[in-house]
Amino acid sequence: MNNHDQIKQLITNWAAAVRKKDMVKILAHHSPDIVMYDVPEPFESVGIEAYRKTWDIFFKYTKPDVFDILEIRIFADEQVGFAFAKMQCADKSNSSDYVPLDFRLTIGLKKMDGQWVIVHEHHSVPAVS
Amino acid sequence: MNNHDQIKQLITNWAAAVRKKDMVKILAHHSPDIVMYDVPEPFESVGIEAYRKTWDIFFKYTKPDVFDILEIRIFADEQVGFAFAKMQCADKSNSSDYVPLDFRLTIGLKKMDGQWVIVHEHHSVPAVS
Numbered sequence: 147m148n149n150h151d152q153i154k155q156l157i158t159n160w161a162a163a164v165r166k167k168d169m170v171k172i173l174a175h176h177s178p179d180i181v182m183y184d185v186p187e188p189f190e191s192v193g194i195e196a197y198r199k200t201w202d203i204f205f206k207y208t209k210p211d212v213f214d215i216l217e218i219r220i221f222a223d224e225q226v227g228f229a230f231a232k233m234q235c236a237d238k239s240n241s242s243d244y245v246p247l248d249f250r251l252t253i254g255l256k257k258m259d260g261q262w263v264i265v266h267e268h269h270s271v272p273a274v275s
Numbered sequence: 276m277n278n279h280d281q282i283k284q285l286i287t288n289w290a291a292a293v294r295k296k297d298m299v300k301i302l303a304h305h306s307p308d309i310v311m312y313d314v315p316e317p318f319e320s321v322g323i324e325a326y327r328k329t330w331d332i333f334f335k336y337t338k339p340d341v342f343d344i345l346e347i348r349i350f351a352d353e354q355v356g357f358a359f360a361k362m363q364c365a366d367k368s369n370s371s372d373y374v375p376l377d378f379r380l381t382i383g384l385k386k387m388d389g390q391w392v393i394v395h396e397h398h399s400v401p402a403v404s
Contacts, residue, residue: 223353
């Protein structure tokens with residue numbers, strides 16, 4: 147599999163793990179020093195433990211089965227790659243309605259010991275003016 | 276200059292061009308099909324003309340001399356690179372006070388004809404809950 151497809155598979159599997167709330171698989175391909183810019187505060191989360199905590203917050207919000215890649219573009223070289231995507235998750239605060247939230251996602255990766263790892267994620271929604 | 280330093284110089288020059296409101300230099304190293312995720316709406320801006328318009332909006336907000344890279348990390352291979360940074364700009368709505376806004380920035384680049392070009396920018400602040 148070429149680098150582009152390796153990254154695509156990694157991100158696809160990661161999103162599937164989020165839908166299943168499978169924390170082990172969510173964290174499986176992240177660098178210990180990942181820097182996360184998430185939709186809600188804090189401004190940044192540095193390191194894998196802080197990154198894990200962002201998911202604890204997220205799982206209070208989302209329906210487990212809605213964390214979807216609507217559109218993605220991937221740029222991959224031999225050792226460095228990134229991707230950006232339109233994403234959709236959904237609020238579980240009202241169990242009878244489907245209330246989707248579209249958000250923007252950018253992911254930065256590098257290869258370590260022959261395997262792609264995520265070193266940076268940036269999730270956001272436009273600010274309300 | 277190695278790839279890391281080329282990207283660092285490109286981003287440093289771009290931020291300096293923003294401070295000077297020099298639109299030609301702001302746009303000098305962007306791909307025609309850049310995809311911009313900006314702090315305010317719209318959700319995304321696709322293409323260099325839409326990207327240019329985000330600066331028209333921005334310049335109504337910022338002091339021209341405040342668009343600063345507080346901290347940056349760069350990952351560069353031969354053909355693909357990305358960077359993420361803590362940034363600061365400032366509101367000019369109150370000319371007597373310095374009202375800084377910290378925001379997060381991620382930039383994705385690829386090399387075209389031997390030159391780095393920006394194909395993606397993601398600017399955001401955490402959402403207010």
